[in-house]
Amino acid sequence: MKLDAKMLRYMNAEEFRVLTAVEMGSKNHEVVPTPLVAQIAGLRHGGSHKILGELAKKNLVSRVKNAKYDGYRLTYGGYDYLALKTFVKRNSVYCVGNQIGVGKESDIYVVADENENQYVLKIHRLGRISFRAIKSKRDYLQHRKSASWMYMSRLAAIKEFSFMKVLHENGFPVPEPIDNSRHCLIMELIDAYPLQQITKVKDPGKLYSDLMNLIVKLAQYGLIHGDFNEFNILVKENGDPVLIDFPQMVSTSHPNAEWYFNRDVECIRTFFRKRYNYESMLFPKFKLDVNREFDLDVQVAASGFTKQYQQELEMYQKELDDDEVDGELNSDHDENSEEEDEEDDVGTAEDSVDLSTSENELSSDSESNPEILNNRDYKAHVDTKKNSKKPPPNNTKFSETDIKSRVVQSLKKKSDKKKRYHSTRNNVKGKEKRKARDVAKYNGKDDGIFG
Numbered sequence: 001m002k003l004d005a006k007m008l009r010y011m012n013a014e015e016f017r018v019l020t021a022v023e024m025g026s027k028n029h030e031v032v033p034t035p036l037v038a039q040i041a042g043l044r045h046g047g048s049h050k051i052l053g054e055l056a057k058k059n060l061v062s063r064v065k066n067a068k069y070d071g072y073r074l075t076y077g078g079y080d081y082l083a084l085k086t087f088v089k090r091n092s093v094y095c096v097g098n099q100i101g102v103g104k105e106s107d108i109y110v111v112a113d114e115n116e117n118q119y120v121l122k123i124h125r126l127g128r129i130s131f132r133a134i135k136s137k138r139d140y141l142q143h144r145k146s147a148s149w150m151y152m153s154r155l156a157a158i159k160e161f162s163f164m165k166v167l168h169e170n171g172f173p174v175p176e177p178i179d180n181s182r183h184c185l186i187m188e189l190i191d192a193y194p195l196q197q198i199t200k201v202k203d204p205g206k207l208y209s210d211l212m213n214l215i216v217k218l219a220q221y222g223l224i225h226g227d228f229n230e231f232n233i234l235v236k237e238n239g240d241p242v243l244i245d246f247p248q249m250v251s252t253s254h255p256n257a258e259w260y261f262n263r264d265v266e267c268i269r270t271f272f273r274k275r276y277n278y279e280s281m282l283f284p285k286f287k288l289d290v291n292r293e294f295d296l297d298v299q300v301a302a303s304g305f306t307k308q309y310q311q312e313l314e315m316y317q318k319e320l321d322d323d324e325v326d327g328e329l330n331s332d333h334d335e336n337s338e339e340e341d342e343e344d345d346v347g348t349a350e351d352s353v354d355l356s357t358s359e360n361e362l363s364s365d366s367e368s369n370p371e372i373l374n375n376r377d378y379k380a381h382v383d384t385k386k387n388s389k390k391p392p393p394n395n396t397k398f399s400e401t402d403i404k405s406r407v408v409q410s411l412k413k414k415s416d417k418k419k420r421y422h423s424t425r426n427n428v429k430g431k432e433k434r435k436a437r438d439v440a441k442y443n444g445k446d447d448g449i450f451g
Contacts, residue, residue: 003080003109003123005096007058008088016085017041018051022061022074023082026150031064031071076125079150079183083123086181093186096121103245111186120175122160124153124183124247153183156247161185163223163246166296170221173214173242192234192242195271202239204276210241211268212284219261219290222252222298228264230271258286 021040025032038048052072055061060078064071087093094114101108109121127149161180164187168174176188201207211233218225225232226248234242250260265283272278284290 002099003096003107004077005081005084008081008084011081014041014043014047015051015055016082018043018048019055019060019074019078019082021048022052022072022078026074029071031069031073033069033071037072074150076150079153080123083182083184087179087184087186090179090181092179093119093121110189118189119178119186120189122157122185122187124156124160126152126156150183157183157185159249160246163249166299167223167243167246170294170296172218173240174246175242175244190234190236190242192236194231195233195235195241196230198235199275201235201276204272204278205280207235207239207241208268208272208278208280212265212282214241214243215261215264215268216284216289219252219286220292221294221296222292223296224250224252224254224257224260225264226250226260229267230275252290252292261286261290 018037018041021037022032024040025036029036034049034052037052041048043051052061052063055078056063056072058077059075060081061072062075064073084093084096092113093111095112097110097112097118099107099109100120105124105126107123107125109123110118111121112118157180161177164174164177164185168176175190178186178188180186211228215225215228225243225246227245228243232243232245234244236242250257252261254260262285269279269283
């Protein structure tokens with residue numbers, strides 16, 4: 001849902017009172033009864049009913065039809081307005097600007113305060129992408145209610161703000177957190193570009209080394225990012241990286257801490273190998289390079305994000321990962337079926353070339369396996385290794401007769417496909433014409449079978 005803050009300045013205190021009553025009632029009700037809203041808001045029944053109708057017209061609440069009782073539920077638009085109203089009271093936000101980004105389950109906007117200082121407003125919207133897979137697999141209302149998605153969004157925002165605050169206080173390259181309310185948080189606006197949008201880097205070895213050192217430093221402080229990839233890394237003009245997006249961050253005491261750590265390292269290695277054609281033999285290992293020196297995860301728990309919140313958020317993320325895996329399996333099955341259809345038209349000579357290149361890549365992979373070394377104080381840009389995994393150049397020269405024969409074969413295949421297409425199309429048209437002719441011939445005649 002796109003944020004539209006135009007109506008915020010025209011809403012009065014009674015409308016926000018009723019909207020807050022719907023939010024409070026959503027803690028124990030999927031659909032909040034209208035009498036309960038009036039009771040919580042402390043307004044007359046007629047007054048609250050009229051205000052609920054106006055809020056429904058603005059898409060801040062929605063009336064549930066075909067229910068056993070008359071009730072309303074809070075929408076993401078109403079939840080956004082409640083968070084913005086809190087920011088306005090705290091003088092954190094004065095105006096809302098353009099949308100500068102859309103994450104997997106979040107929206108990013110530019111905001112400013114009364115002194116025209118620009119910040120970033122991040123709105124968590126969990127359940128937006130995963131809704132499609134869950135809807136196809138199970139009953140949505142029985143397993144996950146609308147208020148639950150908002151509660152998970154609130155947990156994600158609290159976690160990100162807590163981790164960002166602790167990391168910024170300890171000198172990590174992260175945006176400065178400003179304020180947090182419900183499922184929204186405000187942070188510093190940094191003049192940088194996502195690593196995924198950068199096609200060329202002056203010194204990829206230095207950037208690779210800085211990112212690996214940042215992963216190790218986080219682990220030494222007791223934290224693992226959990227989603228350390230090119231989409232969550234910003235690069236300034238001077239080449240310094242900035243880390244963002246912390247809802248999946250876990251402690252080094254987590255049961256799967258080593259797996260999360262190795263996945264972060266492998267994400268960076270794979271991206272640099274594919275994007276910048278760069279690969280280094282030096283990369284950190286969890287058991288060799290991580291010696292815990294500080295307890296930032298304990299400080300985060302003390303700042304407000306408790307273990308209960310962590311467990312609830314991990315349960316949601318596990319369900320989301322399962323849905324994504326099922327969706328990827330279905331998409332891979334469709335892609336494989338399409339690839340099998342396409343492979344029928346490929347020549348035998350091209351198949352032999354592809355097989356030879358794949359064997360060369362496999363042999364180069366087996367030869368370039370790094371040894372297990374203790375590389376705590378490593379510098380990746382010192383041991384620079386350009387990626388040599390390129391297919392061998394095809395220097396085969398064809399004669400004129402070979403070229404002509406290949407062209408004739410390709411044209412013949414195309415003509416055969418066209419003939420098959422036109423023949424089937426003509427057969428269908430012929431059947432339709434004969435059917436229409438028979439209908440016109442016997443239309444209006446009712447003389448029986450002997451007429």
